[in-house]
Amino acid sequence: MEHELFVCACHNIEHQMVLSYFDDEIDVYLSVHLRKHCFLKRLWIAIRYIFGRQSPFGAFEEIILREEDVNRLNDILSQRREFFEGAEHK
Numbered sequence: 001m002e003h004e005l006f007v008c009a010c011h012n013i014e015h016q017m018v019l020s021y022f023d024d025e026i027d028v029y030l031s032v033h034l035r036k037h038c039f040l041k042r043l044w045i046a047i048r049y050i051f052g053r054q055s056p057f058g059a060f061e062e063i064i065l066r067e068e069d070v071n072r073l074n075d076i077l078s079q080r081r082e083f084f085e086g087a088e089h090k
């Protein structure tokens, strides 16, 4: 299995994702690191959740891709698409 690590352009290693795939399979797996908060922060989030309060943006984190990472991601996905298209014609 191939793994490609992408770290956010802000250089915070809590903002990262790993793209995984097999050379001979179509599927691509995207694993995104979920930041773990301290106990009090998690308790505060849980209390807000119980009462139906959430961030207006939802429970999302983000990762900012640098140009070289965008190119690398594009190369991997293009390679996967070529494999997929090749598999469709068999």
Ligand SMILES: [Zn+2]
Binding pocket: 008, 009, 010, 011, 012, 015, 062, 063, 064
């Ligand atoms: Zn970041």
